[in-house]
Amino acid sequence: MQNHKTICERIMRLAGRIRAEAIITSVNSSLTRFADNVISQNVSNASTEISVRVLENGRVTRFSLNQPSESALKTAFAAALAALRTQKKDPRLMPLPEPGPSIESTKLYFHGTAAMPPKDRAARVAAVIKKCRKAGAVAYGAYETGSTAVTVANSLGVRAFHKESSAVYSVTVRDKDGFGWAEAPAFDAGEIDFDRLDRTAMEKARLSRAPRSIKPGPYTVILEPAAAADLLFYLGFYGFGAQFYQEGQSFVSGKLGRKVMSPEITLEDDALGGLSAGMPFDYEGLPRQKVTLIESGVARAVAHDRKTAARAGTRTTGHALPPPNTYGPVPINLSLAKGSVSLKEMIRNTERGILVTNFHYTNLLKPLTVEITGMTRNGTFMIKNGRIAYPVRNMRFTESAVEAFNRIEAVGDKQEAFIQWGRVAAPALKIRGFNFSSSTEF
Amino acid sequence: MFSFAKKAVEIAEKNKAAFGDIRIIETRRQTLSVKNGEIGALNDSVTLGFGVRILFAGAWGFASSDIMTSREAERVTKLALCIAKAGSSLKERAVRLAPEPAYQDFWQTPFITDPFSVPQEKKLDLLFAVEKVLRKDHKVRSSVANMTFIREHQWHMTTEGSRIEQVLLSSGAGCLATAVDKGSIQNRSYPSSHGGQTLSMGYELIENLRLLENAERVREEAVALLTAPACPGGNKDLIIYGNQLAMQIHESVGHASELDRVLGYEESFAGSSFATTEKLGKFRYGSPLVNLMADATLPGGLATAGYDDDAVKAQRWHIVKDGILSGYMTNREFAGRIGRDRSWGSCRADGYGNIPITRICNLSLMPGGIPYEDLIRDTKDGIIMENNKSWSIDQKRLNFQFGCEAGWLVRNGKKTTLVKNPTYQGITPQFWNSCDAIADEDSWRLWSVTNCGKGQPGQTAMMSHASSPARFRKVKIGVKA
Numbered sequence: 042m043q044n045h046k047t048i049c050e051r052i053m054r055l056a057g058r059i060r061a062e063a064i065i066t067s068v069n070s071s072l073t074r075f076a077d078n079v080i081s082q083n084v085s086n087a088s089t090e091i092s093v094r095v096l097e098n099g100r101v102t103r104f105s106l107n108q109p110s111e112s113a114l115k116t117a118f119a120a121a122l123a124a125l126r127t128q129k130k131d132p133r134l135m136p137l138p139e140p141g142p143s144i145e146s147t148k149l150y151f152h153g154t155a156a157m158p159p160k161d162r163a164a165r166v167a168a169v170i171k172k173c174r175k176a177g178a179v180a181y182g183a184y185e186t187g188s189t190a191v192t193v194a195n196s197l198g199v200r201a202f203h204k205e206s207s208a209v210y211s212v213t214v215r216d217k218d219g220f221g222w223a224e225a226p227a228f229d230a231g232e233i234d235f236d237r238l239d240r241t242a243m244e245k246a247r248l249s250r251a252p253r254s255i256k257p258g259p260y261t262v263i264l265e266p267a268a269a270a271d272l273l274f275y276l277g278f279y280g281f282g283a284q285f286y287q288e289g290q291s292f293v294s295g296k297l298g299r300k301v302m303s304p305e306i307t308l309e310d311d312a313l314g315g316l317s318a319g320m321p322f323d324y325e326g327l328p329r330q331k332v333t334l335i336e337s338g339v340a341r342a343v344a345h346d347r348k349t350a351a352r353a354g355t356r357t358t359g360h361a362l363p364p365p366n367t368y369g370p371v372p373i374n375l376s377l378a379k380g381s382v383s384l385k386e387m388i389r390n391t392e393r394g395i396l397v398t399n400f401h402y403t404n405l406l407k408p409l410t411v412e413i414t415g416m417t418r419n420g421t422f423m424i425k426n427g428r429i430a431y432p433v434r435n436m437r438f439t440e441s442a443v444e445a446f447n448r449i450e451a452v453g454d455k456q457e458a459f460i461q462w463g464r465v466a467a468p469a470l471k472i473r474g475f476n477f478s479s480s481t482e483f
Numbered sequence: 484m485f486s487f488a489k490k491a492v493e494i495a496e497k498n499k500a501a502f503g504d505i506r507i508i509e510t511r512r513q514t515l516s517v518k519n520g521e522i523g524a525l526n527d528s529v530t531l532g533f534g535v536r537i538l539f540a541g542a543w544g545f546a547s548s549d550i551m552t553s554r555e556a557e558r559v560t561k562l563a564l565c566i567a568k569a570g571s572s573l574k575e576r577a578v579r580l581a582p583e584p585a586y587q588d589f590w591q592t593p594f595i596t597d598p599f600s601v602p603q604e605k606k607l608d609l610l611f612a613v614e615k616v617l618r619k620d621h622k623v624r625s626s627v628a629n630m631t632f633i634r635e636h637q638w639h640m641t642t643e644g645s646r647i648e649q650v651l652l653s654s655g656a657g658c659l660a661t662a663v664d665k666g667s668i669q670n671r672s673y674p675s676s677h678g679g680q681t682l683s684m685g686y687e688l689i690e691n692l693r694l695l696e697n698a699e700r701v702r703e704e705a706v707a708l709l710t711a712p713a714c715p716g717g718n719k720d721l722i723i724y725g726n727q728l729a730m731q732i733h734e735s736v737g738h739a740s741e742l743d744r745v746l747g748y749e750e751s752f753a754g755s756s757f758a759t760t761e762k763l764g765k766f767r768y769g770s771p772l773v774n775l776m777a778d779a780t781l782p783g784g785l786a787t788a789g790y791d792d793d794a795v796k797a798q799r800w801h802i803v804k805d806g807i808l809s810g811y812m813t814n815r816e817f818a819g820r821i822g823r824d825r826s827w828g829s830c831r832a833d834g835y836g837n838i839p840i841t842r843i844c845n846l847s848l849m850p851g852g853i854p855y856e857d858l859i860r861d862t863k864d865g866i867i868m869e870n871n872k873s874w875s876i877d878q879k880r881l882n883f884q885f886g887c888e889a890g891w892l893v894r895n896g897k898k899t900t901l902v903k904n905p906t907y908q909g910i911t912p913q914f915w916n917s918c919d920a921i922a923d924e925d926s927w928r929l930w931s932v933t934n935c936g937k938g939q940p941g942q943t944a945m946m947s948h949a950s951s952p953a954r955f956r957k958v959k960i961g962v963k964a
Contacts, residue, residue, distance in 0.1 A: 072940055073570070076748045080570040084545040085562055086836040086940065088532065105528040107549045113529075120527065127604040133521060159544075159569035167573055181751035183939045213751040222751075288624040289663040365514060365524025367627055401754065404875045406886050407904065408668050414884050414962075416877040418754075437875070437882055437908070439962050478962050479908050481882035482757075 045192040045202065048109045052093055053196060055118050060096040060137055062195040064324055064363065065089065069155065070187035073162040078170045078179050083159060094364065095121050096137065099130035103364065135347060138325050140198035146321050149205035151229040155188035162186065169212055169239045178246055182212040186230060193326035201326040205319070209460060212238055213419060214246040218483065219432065221245025222399055222419035224267065226460050245398060245420035249432040254480060255423065257436055261394035261450070262475040263387050263424070266457035269377070270467040271400045272413065272442045277310070277375045278462070279408045281334045283349035284369025290408050292443050293340040303449035304338040305380060310360070310372030316458035316466035317376040322359060329359040334372065346370040373463025380452025384469045387451050389427040391471070396422040396429060410441040416481065439478040448473045488640040490553055491535045494560040495642050502538040502580055504641040506792065508835040513599065516629035517610040520618065523627060532835035537563040541577025542570035545838040580815040581826045583795050585644035590789025592652040594685030598632040601686045606630055609694065616698035617660040622706050625661035629678060630689065645794040653785060653945065654688045655681025655933065658698060660705040669708035669903060670888055673697045675726035676870045681931040681945065682783040704889060707901055714890050714905040716961035720865035721907055722858065722954045727887050728848065729930035729948035730871040735911040736775055737843035737948070739880035740802045742811040746820060752939050754878025757911065758808055760821050766808040769915030774849040775803040777812065779828060783929050784845035785945035786831070792839035795828035802846060806916070814841045833942035840938050847949035851921030855952050858920050865893040866960060868905045884908045884962060906962045914955060922951035
């Protein structure tokens with residue numbers, strides 16, 4: 042991993058009197074992928090990206106590169122300054138943020154995970170393949186380990202550094218025509234319960250053999266945490282970014298302080314702790330704040346960066362994203378508060394409904410109602426009289442997440458974390474009248 | 484660069500690797516956008532790095548780095564070897580590569596004007612002018628005009644003796660108006676959604692797109708969509724146009740024909756495919772009118788190059804011929820599984836930091852024989868849909884749903900009412916078998932996909948899909964939540 046401090050000093054020295062803001066991101070990632078009960082892909086990648094924003098007299102430009110040498114940076118600066126001086130002034134250009142206390146965040150970094158050798162990942166993969174071969178099943182999946190370091194610094198003295206390790210184990214099992222899946226991310230690979238994940242995927246695959254066709258239409262659904270997290274990502278992204286809010290593109294535009302969802306729903310963006318934790322500052326180097334987006338069904342706030350905050354006459358919540366982007370700030374560490382009902386109880390309390398393990402290829406149809414379509418995947422089951430009755434063929438849903446979250450019947454008592462675009466911590470959800478619009482052939 | 488590359492190849496040979504290669508890649512990318520009267524993005528990026536692939540004891544290892552020293556080349560090559568050894572303990576069959584001659588060659592994208600030589604000021608002036616026109620109605624709450632230029636300089640060296648240098652260039656631009664009023668949001672883009680049109684060309688593409696001349700229409704249509712009636716439901720004849728047909732080809736044929744996916748190697752992530760290998764040469768994928776041609780030599784195509792990242796020379800082949808499944812997207816590793824002694828050459832990697840994987844090549848629906856105007860004239864009760872807004876397809880590439888920016892009803896051979904939120908659903912083979920007319924070559928043009936995601940770790944690739952508007956009978960239209 043390149044030395045961020047040295048690179049930063051070099052950039053600020055080369056910038057001289059010109060204002061500069063640097064974002065340095067280093068990623069070390071190693072991944073062992075398996076399919077058909079063999080290791081199918083085994084890779085390792087190390088990279089550093091240096092992105093520099095240069096501002097002078099109401100003008101701005103950005104350059105990025107991955108070679109931190111003095112000569113490479115000098116060349117990039119020279120080209121950027123030449124480009125800068127041909128630009129028109131932008132009276133709305135904001136100055137760089139002033140510094141607060143420096144931030145150094147390393148508590149999510151575990152060296153053993155960051156530097157895990159390929160043989161350790163191979164041994165873990167060998168374990169699940171052995172179990173599947175013995176059971177006459179087939180394993181597919183990936184085990185990824187590595188680390189990410191981010192530094193944000195500017196000429197005015199902002200200095201923020203974050204380093205985290207990561208491990209993600211994902212296993213899909215095919216048992217004849219049945220499929221099962223389980224996945225868990227962790228900062229410390231030692232916290233992943235691999236055997237439990239293997240068992241879950243194998244059991245779901247066995248139970249989902251010989252699925253039956255059922256008629257699409259509205260059903261009560263129990264969304265396991267992974268499926269719930271998928272819907273939450275869309276709600277968070279399209280609903281609670283201040284730019285979308287200000288452009289009237291959010292379902293909470295003009296509705297802060299009003300009830301928008303079931304009182305069972307309390308949604309926060311929390312990078313500072315819990316299962317949604319992550320980098321404690323944003324891409325302007327400012328501290329992330331915990332933001333309550335929905336409190337007992339009432340819309341409370343949206344995520345701001347300095348630009349949207351200035352427009353709204355408020356303060357940034359520390360949600361600036363890596364530039365350039367056209368979305369503005371969005372919450373990327375979502376946490377849906379857990380309820381009091383276990384998944385088993387939810388099933389037991391359901392007379393007729395569908396249990397969904399996960400969704401596949403979801404996509405937004407209408408932003409104002411957060412209408413989404415997608416397929417069920419890796420274990421979809423009919424529940425009858427409080428029991429899983431039989432597996433069903435996968436179905437397509439077409440549903441407004443906003444309306445669905447107004448029809449919540451129960452919230453699960455345990456959160457699980459998933460990596461979407463950022464992190465989402467979600468419990469299981471029981472929703473009535475969830476719309477399945479068509480079915481497929483398997 | 485080849486002298487740097489030689490180090491990795493020598494280490495691979497010394498360690499008796501069955502195959503080894505190194506790709507050194509320098510990428511320059513310039514992104515410009517103007518949003519709501521301000522610069523949204525202005526970034527000039529240069530990256531340089533290398534990736535080493537080793538095939539040892541029947542298993543692959545891959546490692547990459549951006550530190551360009553001889554010592555690092557040695558470390559990375561040895562790491563790739565170590566990874567291959569770790570994987571070889573869990574193999575069921577040894578990886579064997581389909582043979583390919585060794586090449587020493589230079590290839591570059593043809594272009595007229597180098598986009599990096601055009602002053603940034605000129606590009607921004609055009610973007611500001613376009614965006615200003617988009618913003619002229621107060622109901623347009625978000626207006627964006629953008630350009631992207633990418634030049635990828637590759638040096639590829641293999642233990643088989645290939646030394647291939649390529650310079651791939653692409654240019655792209657587009658604009659998007661988002662109108663908002665009374666609980667409705669509508670998008671209209673030009674020339675297509677998801678960032679506009681991108682082709683393997685120089686700045687001449689931008690000049691030919693006529694962004695400014697189309698901006699007013701884009702704005703007016705975005706605003707008109709706010710009050711347009713909703714797309715009616717039911718089974719109707721569907722005429723697909725613009726980049727929507729490209730998305731249809733991409734999702735329901737392109738990904739379905741990737742041989743790694745067909746063989747189950749993507750099962751855990753993006754899914755597999757219904758187009759399994761026993762169907763090759765027999766399965767009726769579409770009506771006899773349907774010819775889908777993969778082509779790495781297509782002028783302007785984003786997947787056009789002299790060679791793929793397996794060092795296989797560019798080719799042109801049918802995926803669907805006269806409606807029958809006739810080929811796959813292949814790499815050298817899997818080509819032998821369908822009895823081929825040579826890969827069709829559709830293996831590519833995203834930059835230097837990723838291992839090459841099987842990718843969709845340029846894939847085009849070949850033109851039919853009827854002028855587009857006649858195709859509409861021949862339609863009694865139908866709908867035209869243009870430009871993709873949303874997409875979703877199941878993990879075997881069967882059940883799909885697409886949403887488009889705009890629809891126009893067709894009644895008794897005439898394009899009539901504009902309708903909003905048009906959507907349609909279908910099952911892939913039934914859908915392509917319902918194709919009963921394809922417009923002729925006068926309306927055949929290339930569309931781009933610049934954000935095709937695949938693999939773990941995730942990789943992005945670009946490709947083009949050419950088509951003329953085509954008609955599909957009795958499709959399920961207007962899906963309601």
